[in-house]
Amino acid sequence: xxxxxxxxxxxxxxxxxxxxxxxxxxxxxxxxxxxxxxxxxxxxxxxxxxxxxxxxxxxxxxxxxxxxxxxxxxxxxxxxxxxxxxxxxxxxxxxxxxxxxxxxxxxxxxxxxxxxxxxxxxxxxxxxxxxxxxxxxxxxxxxxxxxxxxxxxxxxxxxxxxxxxxxxxxxxxxxxxxxxxxxxxxxxxxxxxxxxxxxxxxxxxxxxxxxxxxxxxxxxxxxxxxxxxxxxxxxxxxxxxxxxxxxxxxxxxxxxxxxxxxxxxxxxxxxxxxxxxxxxxxxxxxxxxxxxxxxxxxxxxxxxxxxxxxxxxxxxxxxxxxxxxxxxxxxxx
Numbered sequence: 001x002x003x004x005x006x007x008x009x010x011x012x013x014x015x016x017x018x019x020x021x022x023x024x025x026x027x028x029x030x031x032x033x034x035x036x037x038x039x040x041x042x043x044x045x046x047x048x049x050x051x052x053x054x055x056x057x058x059x060x061x062x063x064x065x066x067x068x069x070x071x072x073x074x075x076x077x078x079x080x081x082x083x084x085x086x087x088x089x090x091x092x093x094x095x096x097x098x099x100x101x102x103x104x105x106x107x108x109x110x111x112x113x114x115x116x117x118x119x120x121x122x123x124x125x126x127x128x129x130x131x132x133x134x135x136x137x138x139x140x141x142x143x144x145x146x147x148x149x150x151x152x153x154x155x156x157x158x159x160x161x162x163x164x165x166x167x168x169x170x171x172x173x174x175x176x177x178x179x180x181x182x183x184x185x186x187x188x189x190x191x192x193x194x195x196x197x198x199x200x201x202x203x204x205x206x207x208x209x210x211x212x213x214x215x216x217x218x219x220x221x222x223x224x225x226x227x228x229x230x231x232x233x234x235x236x237x238x239x240x241x242x243x244x245x246x247x248x249x250x251x252x253x254x255x256x257x258x259x260x261x262x263x264x265x266x267x268x269x270x271x272x273x274x275x276x277x278x279x280x281x282x283x284x285x286x287x288x289x290x291x292x293x294x295x296x297x298x299x300x301x302x303x304x305x306x307x308x309x310x311x312x313x314x315x316x317x318x319x320x321x322x323x324x325x326x327x328x329x330x331x332x333x
Contacts, residue, residue, distance in 0.1 A: 024088035063111035080296025097124040108136035118142035156302035165320030166199030178240035182215035226251025240268035283326035
């Protein structure tokens with residue numbers, strides 16, 4: 001059986017360096033880590049993961065909790081996170097909260113029982129504060145929040161530039177000549193949605209347009225809610241909607257088409273997230289891209305960096321970009 005000492009001897013380094021390299025320690029240079037991994041593979045070294053976990057007190061596993069895995073945004077976040085974790089020898093356990101606080105707590109308890117080294121979490125829309133997160137995570141577990149975060153919880157936070165994204169999406173509609181623009185705002189218990197509403201209001205204010213509370217629609221992030229809000233917005237004389245999600249934007253688009261409105265000539269729509277279907281439907285949906293793969297990558301890197309006791313990772317903001325498609329781009333104004 002090949003041992004760590006055998007690998008160390010072949011490379012002319014110490015066994016402790018080999019051990020740290022194989023465990024993904026950030027204290028080892030990247031070139032050394034790769035050399036050790038190549039030597040281990042060449043020599044047929046097989047690591048006893050169970051024994052390693054017992055020695056460390058934690059498994060070399062990171063838990064990732066998302067509201068729903070069937071949303072392309074969150075599946076891309078997971079993909080980005082795994083691309084980094086895999087490079088450092090970490091596996092991932094994926095959990096869903098289904099937007100419920102109770103399921104979120106259940107996921108946290110499952111990860112704690114598995115002695116994970118870290119938790120990456122985007123909180124459920126039902127969760128109004130982070131008390132349950134702090135109550136169900138071990139002190140030694142590294143916690144990284146992404147997308148939906150609680151600013152009251154210390155530690156790394158990877159977020160989209162929600163205010164700027166909504167500002168630019170709303171301004172785009174104004175620049176395309178729309179005169180009465182509503183918003184499907186989501187849930188104000190989420191700091192992300194609250195920031196998007198603030199960006200929408202600021203854009204209207206900066207462009208000299210009225211802020212009308214009657215065309216601000218709260219309480220939904222699904223297609224059905226967007227359809228209902230779209231119909232009410234049309235009844236109230238709106239000629240455009242900025243939506244804080246693509247699924248609600250899809251619902252608003254459905255409402256406009258059923259009412260016989262031409263999109264974008266009579267009614268304009270901009271969503272948020274740039275889900276894959278946005279480019280495939282007719283008319284194609286304009287959306288604020290959030291770059292979820294990059295968000296996942298940065299969340300995982302924040303975990304890796306936080307393994308160093310002296311490391312301090314705060315808030316990381318990922319830009320949002322307007323993808324202007326048919327639903328908001330008028331050929332003539």
